Amino acid sequence: MAWRVVLWLLWFPMWLLKCVMKPFISLRYIRRSKKLPPIRNKLLLHSATALAHMIRNRQVTSEEVVKAFISRIRDVNPLLNCMMDNRFEAAILDARYVDRVVQTGAKSEQQMAKETPFFGVPLSVKESIAVKGLKHSAGQLRFEGRRAQEDAEAVKLMRASGAIPLLVTSTPELCMMIETYNKIIGTTNNPYDLRRTPSGSSGGEAALLASAGSVIGLGSDIGGSLRIPAAFTGIFAHKPTPGVVSHSGHNPTSTDENWGRFFTIGPMSRYAEDLAAMLKVLAHENADKLQLDEKVDIRTIKVYYMQDDGGSVLTNGVSREIKEAIARVVEYLQTTHAIVAQKVDIKEMRHANALSGPIIIQLNGITSVHRTDVHPKPWGSIFMDLLRFCTCLSDCTFTTICYAILKKLSLLIPTAKLQKLKNRNESLKKEFSQLLGNNGVFLYPTFIDCANFHLESYYKMLNLSYTMIMNALELPVTNCHVGMNKQGLPIGIQVVAAPFQDRLSLAVAKEIEVAFGGWVEPPASEKVA
Incomplete structure (x- = not known):
């Protein structure tokens, strides 16, 4: 009952905010959006897997590839505002080393492909994930000068695979918002419409990838931070089975022993074929558990789907275009592979809000702007920060203050009620396990609509339940791009599998990419001659 009251207390101000903000937003964004420069260098249009193959075969040098991406980043960043820091000069030196190794012939092509599958390929990284020597503030203004002393484990593994980190990309403060804004660089824009958000918290990463400023990247996810940005920008992203990929070197983090059950670092890419190869690298010692080398026969996969959450009064309705996208995927799988897809209820x-929210909000020791080791009286500091925010004197963003308030409100939930919610969550987890088994996937919306105008997300927060529930259920999920809507905005859906069956959702993602065309170049300001 207590958490239901909290949810309704959240719903009312969001409804009020929508009434106030929607007319303002509609008027503010009546102007047309600027467009990105066109993609002139065709090297930018290859997958990471293809680029690595070309570098190994001396069809192109790593230096050429790295410089092509650096040039593209410099072209698009003034419009996207997604770069927090870079290592461009060091990356060029890394690329020259790769080229020397290739030229010497010391290693065969097969050896390089096996040991370093991304040899010479550029990599971008969400700024909350440590890259040695680059900024690692997680969007906090008070820690703007903080730099990573060493690579996060995921970055180390990608470097070991031959990938060359180029830059770190923007995230909202402490990754606590589905709109990518922080007080260090400001707002990050969506490449398909600069008036709109790429979402968050991996929004800078998604925006750069979708604009062809990068080809593969690393993001993180505890409530949809990989999947919603991917859906809003028309790329692919995978939230792995919890515990498979190391989350060391991430800011924020948590001392709670259950943190790794719900939070994960994961791969992002313009091309679905790169995700499995990246996951194999990132999983490292756990890769065998995922059986990623096992060939998946699409015809044997069982498909289940829902086109909305079944009618929650706390969420908005799913747009017709997203429902139709799920229907098109179902129809394609049925007609092409004779799969009998089953609609479930x-x-x-x-x-989902009630089942996932308390479990994640009540995790202890999460890095926040109100940690008790910083503030002896955290509730008093929250009140003061809220007051400072209202008078434009706070160096914190509104959502980090809201998190602290939600954290306090969640403590009102009686222990018995929280345990009941956990039991219901466990029951739902078993239901999914039985439904999916070792050869099933579940199709589900990633979000209720496509890329929102800036600020719209503030009154749509409760719709995070579409992705957050998958974190609470500890299921692997791939966001898949399924074409464009009538406004030229990408449509994304989730493909969910049972734990350790990541290969199934990744295989379906590749099939969807083939069927529906995959990534689409953002509208350009001029045509290439």
């Missing part, structure tokens, strides 16, 4: 999905 999982009753508990309409209670």
Whole structure:
């Protein structure tokens, strides 16, 4: 009952905010959007897997590839505002080393492909994930000068695979918002419409990838931070089975022993074929558990789907275009592979906010702007920071203050009630496990609509339940790009699998990419001659 009251207390101000803000937003963005420069260098249009193959075969040098991406980043960043820091000069030196190794012939092509599958390929990284020597503030103004002393484990593994980090990309403060804004560089824009958000918290990473400023990247996810940005920008992203990929070197982090059950670092890419290869690298010692080298026969996969959450009163309705996208994927799988897809009605999905919110909010020791080791009286500091924010004197963003308030409100939930919610969550987890088994996937919306105008997300927060429930259920999920809507905005859906069956959702993602065309170049300001 207590958490239901909290949810309704959240719903009312969001409804009020929508009434106030929607007319303002509609008027503010009546102007047309500027467009990105066109993609002139065709090297930018290859997948990371293809680029690595070309470098190994001496069809192109790593230096040429790295310089092509650096040039593209410099072209698009003034419009996207997604770069927090870079290592361009060091990356060129890394690329020259790769080229010397290739030229010497010391290693065969097969050896390089096996040991260093991304040899010479550029990599971008969300700024909350440590890259040695680059900024690592997680969007906090008070820590703007903080630099990573060493690579996060995920970055180390990608370097070991031959990838060359180029830059770190923008994130909202402490990754606590689905709109990418921080007080260090400001707002990050969506390449398909600069008036709109790429979402968050991996929004800078998604915006750069979608604009062809990068080809593969690393993001993180505890409530949809990989998947919603990918959906808003028309790329692919994978939230792995929890515990498979190391989350060391991430800011924020948590001392809670359950942190790794719900939070994960994961791969992002313009091309679906790169995700499995990246996951194999990132999983490292756990890769065998995922059986990523096992060939997947699409015809044997069982497909289940829901086109909305079943009618929650706390969420908005899913747009017709997203429902139709799920229907098109189902129809394609049925007609092309003779798969009998089954529409299901999982009753508990309409209670996703209640089942996922308390479990994640109540994790202890999460890095925040109100940690008790910094503030002896955290509730008093929250009140003061809220007051400072209202008078434009706070160096914190509104959502980090809201998190602290939600954290305090969640403490009102009686222990018995929280345990009941956890039991219901466990029951739903078993239901999904039985439904999917070792050869099933579940199709589900990533979000209720496509890329929002800036500020719209503030009154749509409760719709995070579509992605957050998958974190609470500890399921692997791939966001898949399924064409464009009538406004020229990307449409994304989730493909969910059972734990350690990541290969199934990744295989379906590749099939969807083939069927629906995959990534689409953002509109350009001029045509290439």
